[in-house]
Amino acid sequence: MIPNTTRNRLVPIILVAVLSFLLFDCKEKRKVSQEVETLWSSDQANVPDSSGLVLVAKYCEKIRSCASGEIDRLNSDEKAILEKRLRPDICIQKFKETPVYRLEVGAPETAFMRTIHCLQNAIDSDCQSLKKGVSQLSADCEWMYSAQKLN
Incomplete structure (x- = not known):
């Protein structure tokens, strides 16, 4: 069982991590080139x-799994919003x-590889590390976190 003070700190941290990665609703939707689409959808x-x-x-899915205990403590509206955001299809849609x-953050190939390394690092990390903040996992994750805030 997680103590109340720790739980009270974890819920906002998880929400901030997820929302910082996914909250781009108000942005103007831009078309990306076929090359970008192909790059992201091709196996490495x-x-x-x-x-x-x-x-x-x-x-x-990893974030959802690590947050499952905290998600259950949210009110039904917050829980529904967070669960929807963490669905793989919605997550991919928001990432797009x-x-x-869109690879609008410097050298496209470097941006792509740094993002891949960060995502793989996060997937391979334990939940405690993720709860401390994805941007703290590696230099690539710190870069990705700052790059996401550019637009």
Whole structure:
């Protein structure tokens, strides 16, 4: 059982982490090139289920799994919003609205690889590390966190 003070700190941290990654609703939707779409949807080094979009979905599933205890403590409206945001299809949709997905953050190939490394790092991390903040996992995650805030 998590003490109340720890739980009270964890819920806002998890919400901020998820929302900072996903909250781009008010942004103008921009079309991306076919090259960008192909890059994100192609498997890495011909490894099945290793595309950038698959990793985004796995990342959201990991966050959802780590937050499951805290999500259950939210009121029904908050719980519904957070559960919807963490669904893989919605998560991918929100990610596609970010400057990182559109590769508008410096050198496209570098941006893509740093994002892939961050997502993989987050997926492989334990829940305690994620609850401290995804941006603290690695230099790539810190970069991705700052790049997401650009637009």
